[in-house]
Amino acid sequence: MNPLLIICLIMGIAARRYLSYPEQLVPSINWWLITVALPCLILTLIPHTTINRESLVPVAGMWCVFLGALAVAVIIGKILSWPRAVTGVVALVAGIGNTSFMGYPIVQSYYGAAGLQVAVIADQVGSFIILSTFGVMVMALCSGQTPTVKMITQKVVTFPPFIALCLSLAIKPFGGLPEFLQIPFSQIGATLTPLALFCVGLQIALRPPRGGVSPLITGVVWKLVAAPLVVWAFAVVSGASSLTQQVTVIEGAMAPMIAAAIMAERAGLQPVLANAIQGYAILLSFITIPIWHTLLSMYK
Numbered sequence: 001m002n003p004l005l006i007i008c009l010i011m012g013i014a015a016r017r018y019l020s021y022p023e024q025l026v027p028s029i030n031w032w033l034i035t036v037a038l039p040c041l042i043l044t045l046i047p048h049t050t051i052n053r054e055s056l057v058p059v060a061g062m063w064c065v066f067l068g069a070l071a072v073a074v075i076i077g078k079i080l081s082w083p084r085a086v087t088g089v090v091a092l093v094a095g096i097g098n099t100s101f102m103g104y105p106i107v108q109s110y111y112g113a114a115g116l117q118v119a120v121i122a123d124q125v126g127s128f129i130i131l132s133t134f135g136v137m138v139m140a141l142c143s144g145q146t147p148t149v150k151m152i153t154q155k156v157v158t159f160p161p162f163i164a165l166c167l168s169l170a171i172k173p174f175g176g177l178p179e180f181l182q183i184p185f186s187q188i189g190a191t192l193t194p195l196a197l198f199c200v201g202l203q204i205a206l207r208p209p210r211g212g213v214s215p216l217i218t219g220v221v222w223k224l225v226a227a228p229l230v231v232w233a234f235a236v237v238s239g240a241s242s243l244t245q246q247v248t249v250i251e252g253a254m255a256p257m258i259a260a261a262i263m264a265e266r267a268g269l270q271p272v273l274a275n276a277i278q279g280y281a282i283l284l285s286f287i288t289i290p291i292w293h294t295l296l297s298m299y300k
Contacts, residue, residue: 005102008194009282012201021202029199030262033192038259039164041100041189045124046168047176055121057240061231061248062099062126065223066134068230069095072222076214085269086215088142092269093261093277094219094227095138096131097254099123101193102285106254107247110293118247126251131260132162139267161259196258204279212273219256219277224288228253232296246296253292255285 015021022028070091077087097103100123107119136156156162171177177185231252235245261278265271 004193005105005197006286008197009201009204012198013204014201015198016202016204026199026202029195030266033196033199034259034262034266035160037189037192037195039160040185041192042124042128042161042164043168043171043177044182044186044189045120046128046165047172049120049124051121051125054240054244055118055125057235057238057244058118058122058248058251059126060238061234061252062097062122062130064230064234065097065227065252066091066095066130068227069219069222070138072218072226073215076218080214082215084142086212086273088138088267089264089270089274089277090215090219090222091142092135092138092264093256093274094223094281096127096135096257096260097223097227097251098257098282099127099251099254101196101258102282103251103254106289107250110250111243111247114243115247118244119251122248122251127257128161129165131257131263132156132159132165135260135263136162139263139269142267142269192258196262200258200261200275200279200282203275204283212270212276215273216276216280220281220284223256223277223281224253224284228292249296250289250292253285253289255281 073082073087073090073094076082077090082090099119103119103123104116108116111118133156136159140155168176176182228249232245232249235248238245240248256278258278261274264274
């Protein structure tokens, strides 16, 4: 597993414990990640992503994770009388995995360059598109505002990553960004991983949020245990190659996407709960992902 993930997370935890920092540091970092770094990353990767019939399996796998989280959040939320904001956090944070910054290095270490190609499809055509479209819709519907088609549409079309996605698809036939922009945009996008994980470390609190134990457990268990099982069943039925099946399951087992938790926080959707689900899932994923890899290796 990439040491950068652990180092940045530990640095954030240490800074929270031993250092003082500006009150607006976390919101400022989040603004940079969503408004600048993530769009730059999308612009550099999407235009070079190749789609074929086999690649539809990892994309559909990521949709299984999201739609499953949405269904689980709505059903359990109704049974336990969760507020709309809590239901939205569980659906958003537990429904979109960190399929790039954690997924890429982990998949590459397990399956090499061939596996990484599958991971890129799952991430760029699956997770990022879900985040930029239906993720924004969930955020709007659960933010406490009276949702209208106009409001949801406005939130989607003005969301910086969605704008970057549209631009990426527009320039894809022309080979993507010009070379003199590709490198600097890639470098800007690369700031997302260390800054995001450092920011997570700054906010991690292992004490469960008050009144939020049930949604915390629901989100973590779905993302790390139930979702990979669902994706595995789907991958087997799909008849895809063994490599595609295994990478799809591993991507489905990733901890929540950091950008999804940031979106929930920015929308005021129970930021403490969003951070708790993300933090616990990231820490536990260092145990669960190797277990999933072992199980997949036994039954391939």
